[in-house]
Amino acid sequence: MTNASGRPPLDTIARSLRREREQAGLSLTELARRAGIAKSTLSQLEAGTGNPSVETLWALGVALGVPFSRLVEPPQAAVRVIRAGQGPAVPSEQSHYVATLLSACPPGARRDLYLVAADPGEPRLSAPHLAGVVEHVMISSGRAELGPVGSALELGAGDYITYPGDVPHLFRALLPATVAVLISEYR
């Protein structure tokens, strides 16, 4: 599942704006001036009244020095721990490849976080994901050949690689008990 939370984030935007503005120590008047919009507009937005245009919201994001998405999607944070081997294992047809989901794309986020454990054997081939997906892999221990089919590389412990996830790619462990962190980033 990607994002697609049901309702449009009208009041989320309202709260985000106020939060970010106060965090930045700006007055409503000053922020409106910097963003080049009428302060009445900003006032109404923070009141939850209204449905800003992209241009307006963008200008506010720039003026606040905050990524666009922070304004339209709610914050969320908590301490959460998954002990080694305790997370939900992702079903895999190959027994010598186990991916544990550490942090699933929460509503509004854009990456999944996996812990991958694999043994030598048939390479695991992944069909292209959604367009725009980028994968990052950090080898924790062992050795593996991975990357897009055709430009896969051999990596060892401590090595890092990033590659497009929307083309076929593979992961083949070269040593037993090879462990890696995999980030699948949506963008």
Next chain:
Amino acid sequence: MTNASGRPPLDTIARSLRREREQAGLSLTELARRAGIAKSTLSQLEAGTGNPSVETLWALGVALGVPFSRLVEPPQAAVRVIRAGQGPAVPSEQSHYVATLLSACPPGARRDLYLVAADPGEPRLSAPHLAGVVEHVMISSGRAELGPVGSALELGAGDYITYPGDVPHLFRALLPATVAVLISEYR
């Protein structure tokens, strides 16, 4: 630096919409119907004419099953490798703590990726980052005590933790050559 690319992404949105729509194999008419907007509106948006409201763009994101940000920010990807010990080391006052930047927040992204190597000694204390930052840590090898001050936990190889980055937090290695992957996520 966060995001804040200069100009509003009017034509970026245009291209994103067309790309995602064709990728999904939907006709303009059909997508408009599913999103519950007039097809004329969608037509003009894909033509680069117009400045959609958040509600409109949100509806399109939902109908396309695509995170909001994918519509407003351009794609980008490439294969890139950083061999162990080869990345730019982040300056640290403490010699027993080395963070290597694997993937810096590119224009429009919202996370930094670090490889952390540390030895036992004074805990590394981090002042709160920007509001809304979430950190994820995966211990590759060794053992460490980490988390928000007051609720730090002891983790071993393979363990994973996530916690808010906008409160004071610490990282203290308990074994020599403790290695971890750190993701600092902006949201």
Next chain:
DNA sequence: AGGACGTGTTCGTCAAACCGAACAGGTAGA
């Protein structure tokens, strides 16, 4: 041909986002 359905386009109308000014409250200083 001539419909019957697709596609995506352009047009006039209406609602609403945006603007600027006028407004009420709060604090600082003469």
Next chain:
DNA sequence: TCTACCTGTTCGGTTTGACGAACACGTCCT
């Protein structure tokens, strides 16, 4: 107190995004 300046609010007027119908193509089937 009276003025000056700040805060954020509410109010008409203008601009413009969104709608739906009418439009110009293509394709297929009768």
